[in-house]
Amino acid sequence: MAWFDSAWKRRAPIAVDLHAGAGTVDISASIPSDWPAFWDNVMTNGNDIRVTDGTGALLTYQITSWNHSNKAGTIEIDNWVSPNVTAATNIWLYWDNDADPSSAAGSFTVSSAKNGYIEIGAPGTGSELVITARPEPAGSQNPRLEFSKTPNEIQHVWWNLLPVLLKRRTPGNGSRLLEEIETATYTVTHSDGTDTTSAMAITGDMRTLHPAWIRTPIQGGSSTANYVLTLQVTTTGPRTLNFHCTFKVQTIKAPTP
Numbered sequence: 001m002a003w004f005d006s007a008w009k010r011r012a013p014i015a016v017d018l019h020a021g022a023g024t025v026d027i028s029a030s031i032p033s034d035w036p037a038f039w040d041n042v043m044t045n046g047n048d049i050r051v052t053d054g055t056g057a058l059l060t061y062q063i064t065s066w067n068h069s070n071k072a073g074t075i076e077i078d079n080w081v082s083p084n085v086t087a088a089t090n091i092w093l094y095w096d097n098d099a100d101p102s103s104a105a106g107s108f109t110v111s112s113a114k115n116g117y118i119e120i121g122a123p124g125t126g127s128e129l130v131i132t133a134r135p136e137p138a139g140s141q142n143p144r145l146e147f148s149k150t151p152n153e154i155q156h157v158w159w160n161l162l163p164v165l166l167k168r169r170t171p172g173n174g175s176r177l178l179e180e181i182e183t184a185t186y187t188v189t190h191s192d193g194t195d196t197t198s199a200m201a202i203t204g205d206m207r208t209l210h211p212a213w214i215r216t217p218i219q220g221g222s223s224t225a226n227y228v229l230t231l232q233v234t235t236t237g238p239r240t241l242n243f244h245c246t247f248k249v250q251t252i253k254a255p256t257p
Helices: none
Strands: 011-015 022-029 049-054 061-067 072-081 089-097 114-117 129-132 148-149 157-160 167-172 176-178 181-190 207-209 212-217 226-235 240-249
Touching: 011 207, 022 061, 072 089, 129 212, 148 157, 157 240, 212 226
Parallel strands: 022 114, 129 157, 148 240
Antiparallel strands: 011 089, 011 114, 022 072, 049 089, 061 072, 089 181, 157 212, 167 176, 181 226, 207 212, 226 240
């Protein structure tokens, strides 16, 4: 776990959508106005804000449209050398430093910025599905977990990866995590082997939530067909992990009299 500096008490991931391509990118992320954990603990001038990559290295950033009273602000990152993957990946927003630090923000012009997202929802609320990630049993050819949906339904699947991440023997910066999520993507495959990711996955709506949550939306599908959703995660370990579940798509009809 690469905490930037112990003087900063709070942080949250910003999920950056790189599914359209990676490389050196600019990023823009709006700070949610209804986020008391941030607005009640950040300095009114925003001077204690810092942005880092997954290793804890400080990124070049600026704060635009800042208005603490109205709870408004946008974080922009300049020339981030992103992981060479087509996936969603995390950078980190830090705040809450009692030492009244000076601002480290820069000033630059963003170009073709990628979107970054800060998730404030609670996984599994409403009708969202929650999966506790774990390996499939030895020798298994089918996912152990099965879910159902209708063809016109969009379902959110939240994966809890905390049980499968490496842990420390003793805490560091208040956490026992030895590794964290670096990148994540997912595919959807028909039972006949056809890749249906482009039609059924909404990769731009992937979200991450501290400490180890990932959201994978799934849509569409043909009635009576089965699909396997596969989540692929790289960690700061570094490790690559795959997890699976089956979706059975079925149109709901009135019973025959």
